[in-house]
Amino acid sequence: LLFAQFSILRQWALLAIASGYLFNALIVVAHALTFPGAFTPTGILGSGLQSAVWLYWSWHSGLPLAIIAYALLKDTDRTADVRFTGYAISLSIAGVLALVLGLFWFVTQHEDLLPITFVDVLPLSLFRRVIGGVVVLSLGGIALWLLWQRQHSLLDQWLVVALCALLLEVALASVLSAGRFNLAWYAGRFYQLVTATVVMVVLLAEMTRLYAGLARSNAMLQQERKSLQ
Template sequence: MDLISSEPPASAAPARQEFILSRLPASRANKRAALVMVFVLVLAFLVVAGPLSTMKLSRVDAFIPMYAAAMFVNDAITAILLFAQYSILRSRSLLAIASGYLFTALMLVPWTLTFPGVFAPRGLLGAGLQSTAWVYLLWHGGFATFVIAYALLKDDHAVARLRRTSPRSAILASVAMTIFLVGLATTLVTAGDRFLPRIMADTIRLDFRWNYGAASVALSSVVALVVLWVRRRSVLDLCLMVVMCAVIIEVTLISFPVPARFSIGWYSGRIFGVLSGSLVLFVLL
């Protein structure tokens, strides 16, 4: 009778969990690969910020929706896969990072719609001159906050409490909260554009005040990187550390050496964004 029982053996769940990214220990080969990727990112940054810094590029408005579509697909699929892993482990850390990737996917929508010159000369949603840049800062700063939450919740002991709540309910609540945060951020930067600190000089050039916002995002990303380093356990932690390195480089490239949209640094930053957004998805798949 035991041979035909439908109940899985007691060791099935732990064995299954060993193949989940947040539980899979990082091997020496994983660490070497991560180090190589960070080295390549830094090398690319030095090339763009050095020999290629004077290169002049044309404005290509079609690049914006193409970039946003690629990022949205990457981040949305990553969020779905992480939510699926949460449904197995019931870990609040997985719920946090899945919500973080959903947040980045949804923030791409107002960023694209408010971008001046893409769908309307001043952007849609009643956007002003500062709206798109502030969406970008809230988008990247928000993601760093979700990563910090993931790292701090990694060793929590709330699984027993979460098991009283169905995974579907917890996921739906997280999705609803994330949508609310994105809606609130979008409203603040569009309806309140005239009250926002000036970080865009015009639709192309960044104001010097942009550096304060960019520094805040970079600092929050560094904090996320440090917390991940201190509490690193798994392959997912390693991937997120590479992602945060890419975010720091991306924000820096936008600000240096030419603080303007459609510069070589700006386009390169977008490429860094796509690569960093694809990393966790690639490993998950």
């Protein structure tokens, strides 16, 4: 939906946020493949206990970075040339795919180079567990501040909601959640769902409203033509 909006409006900000959501969608798959206990005790393709957690922090850094780019680009007058919007979308998709594959390759094939954060599927220490959370919360805070200062459209407002949900999830995961299947763990899963779906639902609702208005206008136009005949 966001790539389609970029192809029509040709605003670079839309390409940035579309790429951010595509990055999230792809890296979720990589995270699931390396998650300890999902397919193998430590994850597939040589991944270890550190692979999934670093993919998790990469995943949760992607959307704040994309929103920062979106907020900085959304008020500029520069637009993409209509002849090259298709190429821009293709290059964006290819670049995001290459980035995710590169991250997946690094955390699985060079897991020994990653800082040790988890031992036996449990956080090594509170300090190391919150390092990633502090980084993501800082990026999210910057993104929220920039977007809050520049919000003008319905998409801006719901991106704020999605970003707040992401920040709440990260805060629960890095500070409050001491294990799985407790209240904080389930709350984090709920906020993940909100982050992933709220913008899509709003875009679909807006498109449905616009199409309904267009259909009503066409019906009224046809009635006027019949009455004139």
